[in-house]
Amino acid sequence: MREPEVRNHRGRVFAQADAAGKAFFLETFGCQMNDHDSEKVAGLLLSRGYRQVETPEAASLILYNTCSIREKAAQKVFSRLGEYRAKQSDGKVIGVLGCVAQQEGEEIFKRAPWVSLVCGSASYRKLPEMLTQLEAGNHRVTGLDTDTDETFETEVTRRDNPWRAYLTIIEGCDKACSYCVVPYTRGPERSRASDAILREVRQVAELGYSEVQLLGQTVNSYADPTPRRMRFSELLLAVAEVQGIRRVRFTTSHPSDFTPDIVDAIESEPKICDHVHLPVQSGSTKVLRAMQRTYSRDEYLEKIAMIRGANRPIAITTDIIVGFPGESESDFQETLSLLAEVRYDSLFSFKYSPRPNTPSRAMDDAISEEQKSRRLAVLQEKQREIQSARNAELIGQAFEVLVSGKSRRENQWSGYTTSHRMINFASQGKDLLGTYVQVRVTGAGPNNLVGTQEV
Ligand code: 5AD
Numbered sequence: 261m262r263e264p265e266v267r268n269h270r271g272r273v274f275a276q277a278d279a280a281g282k283a284f285f286l287e288t289f290g291c292q293m294n295d296h297d298s299e300k301v302a303g304l305l306l307s308r309g310y311r312q313v314e315t316p317e318a319a320s321l322i323l324y325n326t327c328s329i330r331e332k333a334a335q336k337v338f339s340r341l342g343e344y345r346a347k348q349s350d351g352k353v354i355g356v357l358g359c360v361a362q363q364e365g366e367e368i369f370k371r372a373p374w375v376s377l378v379c380g381s382a383s384y385r386k387l388p389e390m391l392t393q394l395e396a397g398n399h400r401v402t403g404l405d406t407d408t409d410e411t412f413e414t415e416v417t418r419r420d421n422p423w424r425a426y427l428t429i430i431e432g433c434d435k436a437c438s439y440c441v442v443p444y445t446r447g448p449e450r451s452r453a454s455d456a457i458l459r460e461v462r463q464v465a466e467l468g469y470s471e472v473q474l475l476g477q478t479v480n481s482y483a484d485p486t487p488r489r490m491r492f493s494e495l496l497l498a499v500a501e502v503q504g505i506r507r508v509r510f511t512t513s514h515p516s517d518f519t520p521d522i523v524d525a526i527e528s529e530p531k532i533c534d535h536v537h538l539p540v541q542s543g544s545t546k547v548l549r550a551m552q553r554t555y556s557r558d559e560y561l562e563k564i565a566m567i568r569g570a571n572r573p574i575a576i577t578t579d580i581i582v583g584f585p586g587e588s589e590s591d592f593q594e595t596l597s598l599l600a601e602v603r604y605d606s607l608f609s610f611k612y613s614p615r616p617n618t619p620s621r622a623m624d625d626a627i628s629e630e631q632k633s634r635r636l637a638v639l640q641e642k643q644r645e646i647q648s649a650r651n652a653e654l655i656g657q658a659f660e661v662l663v664s665g666k667s668r669r670e671n672q673w674s675g676y677t678t679s680h681r682m683i684n685f686a687s688q689g690k691d692l693l694g695t696y697v698q699v700r701v702t703g704a705g706p707n708n709l710v711g712t713q714e715v
């Protein structure tokens with residue numbers, strides 16, 4: 261497999277240091293924030309002369325960037341650590357990064373003594389020092405502080421996606437949803453300086469990226485720490501103005517901080533994509549209160565009405581948890597009726613799982629696994645019908661698509677519309693990857709569209 265190209269922000273290609281024995285393998289679990297943190301960690305390692313390799317066998321340093329948002333994700337990490345136990349005998353250094361590292365802390369050394377590094381995301385800014393300690397042969401290196409007001413800034417980021425550049429604009433979370441580990445694992449909310457963000461956007465634009473995605477657990481809670489005090493909507497507009505940028509995305513938005521000026525910005529600037537990911541979690545005000553979500557069903561629906569009132573259609577997607585403690589059958593029915601009312605373009609749905617340290621862990625009225633599974637299946641079936649119907653309404657319309665995939669089948673390509681719909685399309689064109697084309701929709705399923713390029 262081709263070695264990833266290493267570039268600094270100005271596009272200079274670094275020589276790949278041929279440091280035998282200084283090769284790292286990095287596996288990432290979880291959300292886009294984790295994926296992007298890994299891109300930054302990889303950049304840091306590459307700039308220190310490490311090579312990135314595709315298998316743990318070929319590496320001297322094995323890193324897992326972990327996720328603990330739901331139970332299964334955390335379990336997976338420990339089974340992965342078990343699998344690599346044997347490999348430690350040949351002198352490999354194994355490190356655990358991310359949310360499980362933060363959550364379990366030094367317990368990891370007890371449970372998996374073959375691990376040498378345990379570091380949560382709020383401490384990544386200290387990674388260069390930690391690497392120095394590891395390189396010096398230290399076998400118990402930790403970074404577990406969360407009381408920071410700093411963000412993780414790197415000189416070099418090794419970006420995985422050749423078309424879309426991810427940029428973290430806000431780290432941590434100050435909300436206190438009762439089921440969620442993020443405030444514990446990622447620490448308090450810290451916004452990056454707007455000038456640093458805009459500098460990075462200009463840099464990625466110069467490297468040839470035309471789409472950027474601004475990231476944060478609550479991206480729209482962004483609070484510029486510089487005297488400019490840019491609002492989130494102003495930042496969106498400023499990013500869209502950068503020469504070479506054609507699409508601006510952002511995720512994840514919190515309903516309580518979703519203000520009308522964000523909709524105004526989308527309305528006034530076509531480069532800001534017509535898609536808002538606005539997790540609701542439940543359609544029942546009673547459950548929302550228990551979740552400490554800071555809005556009621558009606559308040560959420562007001563936000564939806566505001567978005568739907570825009571002068572161009574804006575796709576809305578969401579996250580839903582079923583089986584939160586005390587969720588009655590009628591609460592669940594309220595979630596289903598919310599789905600019917602909003603008609604989401606897509607959604608992610610999860611069975612509730614109690615997480616360490618979170619307040620909801622102590623709540624009783626647990627819902628049985630069977631009930632959770634049934635509710636999840638009912639919800640997903642209902643959403644499937646909604647998506648099939650919504651997507652069918654798009655047949656005959658044409659959309660701009662950023663081409664990001666080429667099928668093995670002749671003349672078949674794929675990409676995303678600005679509303680983040682996947683579309684597979686036919687085209688006689690050559691070298692379409694990374695270009696923008698107009699595609700007319702000829703067919704639709706619940707999860708994607710089919711079309712033909714307009715000529
Ligand atoms: N159980 C189930 N789902 C959860 N999420 C967060 N915490 C939990 C939990 N304890 C879901 C929420 C959130 C998404 C990223 O993960 O829906 O929006």
Ligand code: SF4
Nearest residue numbers: 433435437440442477
């Ligand atoms: Fe977790 Fe709530 Fe913060 Fe989202 S807003 S990261 S669900 S605490």
